[in-house]
Amino acid sequence: xxxxxxxxxxxxxxxxxxxxxxxxxxxxxxxxxxxxxxxxxxxxxxxxxxxxxxxxxxxxxxxxxxxxxxxxxxxxxxxxxxxxxxxxxxxxxxxxxxxxxxxxxxxxxxxxxxxxxxxxxxxxxxxxxxxxxxxxxxxxxxxxxxxxxxxxxxxxxxxxxxxxxxxxxxxxxxxxxxxxxxxxxxxxxxxxxxxxxxxxxxxxxxxxxxxxxxxxxxxxxxxxxxx
Numbered sequence: 001x002x003x004x005x006x007x008x009x010x011x012x013x014x015x016x017x018x019x020x021x022x023x024x025x026x027x028x029x030x031x032x033x034x035x036x037x038x039x040x041x042x043x044x045x046x047x048x049x050x051x052x053x054x055x056x057x058x059x060x061x062x063x064x065x066x067x068x069x070x071x072x073x074x075x076x077x078x079x080x081x082x083x084x085x086x087x088x089x090x091x092x093x094x095x096x097x098x099x100x101x102x103x104x105x106x107x108x109x110x111x112x113x114x115x116x117x118x119x120x121x122x123x124x125x126x127x128x129x130x131x132x133x134x135x136x137x138x139x140x141x142x143x144x145x146x147x148x149x150x151x152x153x154x155x156x157x158x159x160x161x162x163x164x165x166x167x168x169x170x171x172x173x174x175x176x177x178x179x180x181x182x183x184x185x186x187x188x189x190x191x192x193x194x195x196x197x198x199x200x201x202x203x204x205x206x207x208x209x210x211x212x213x214x215x216x217x218x219x220x221x222x223x224x225x226x227x
Contacts, residue, residue: 002216003029003192005063005172006209009045010196016050019200020058026209029216030061030085032174032194035078040069040092041141048074048081055082063192065113065174067140068092071099079106087111087134087172090122100129111172115140116148120158130169132192133158138175147176152188159189182212186219 006028011019023031033051038044054062061084068074071088072095078086079102086103090112093099103110112123113134123133135155138145155173162169172192173185182193195212202208 002186002219004212004216005030005032005192005194006199007032007194007196009034010200017057022205026206027213028209030063033062033064035066037068041067043141048077051078051081051083075099075102085109087113089113091115096126116151132170132172134172134174136174155188155190179211182215
């Protein structure tokens with residue numbers, strides 16, 4: 001399956017409710033929320049209260065990405081707030097399997113995020129536990145960065161690995177995902193397109209989301225025909 005997930009990191013922080021409504025109007029599949037703590041990454045963004053408020057105001061799934069250096073303490077707060085999909089960084093967790101189990105026991109989708117230079121081999125012991133993997137294609141901490149070209153091969157290799165193991169794990173790609181590289185990234189193995197500045201930096205965000213959604217639907221149609 002192929003999904004479009006606008007990231008409100010790139011939206012006007014004073015109009016986040018409106019940004020979510022734009023995602024709904026464009027036909028997005030979920031809303032991506034980047035949580036930054038000022039330690040694991042330099043920036044500070046959203047807390048669990050925002051996620052709870054969004055949960056009250058949208059039916060779209062909330063895909064929450066914890067860029068924090070203490071995921072063990074943060075995970076329960078965001079589960080209670082209403083995160084539907086919750087990922088944390090492999091580089092930040094001292095007990096990856098335990099943190100994943102906390103998410104899965106709550107009935108939510110559990111994911112791990114990997115920085116651009118983090119090798120896929122570190123997933124060896126937990127790949128089968130993951131509902132999704134967030135491949136960072138920029139260095140985390142700021143929106144609007146350019147896509148790192150070398151990560152294309154990382155996406156392809158991860159996709160092949162998942163297929164070889166016959167797993168249903170989805171690949172989310174975060175950083176530099178745009179309308180003009182969306183089809184290429186889906187072809188490489190991306191399932192979830194996390195789109196920030198390419199959506200909310202556009203003059204007509206809703207129209208961009210609609211165009212992205214059409215590309216995703218085309219790939220979903222190809223998958224159905226191949227079965």
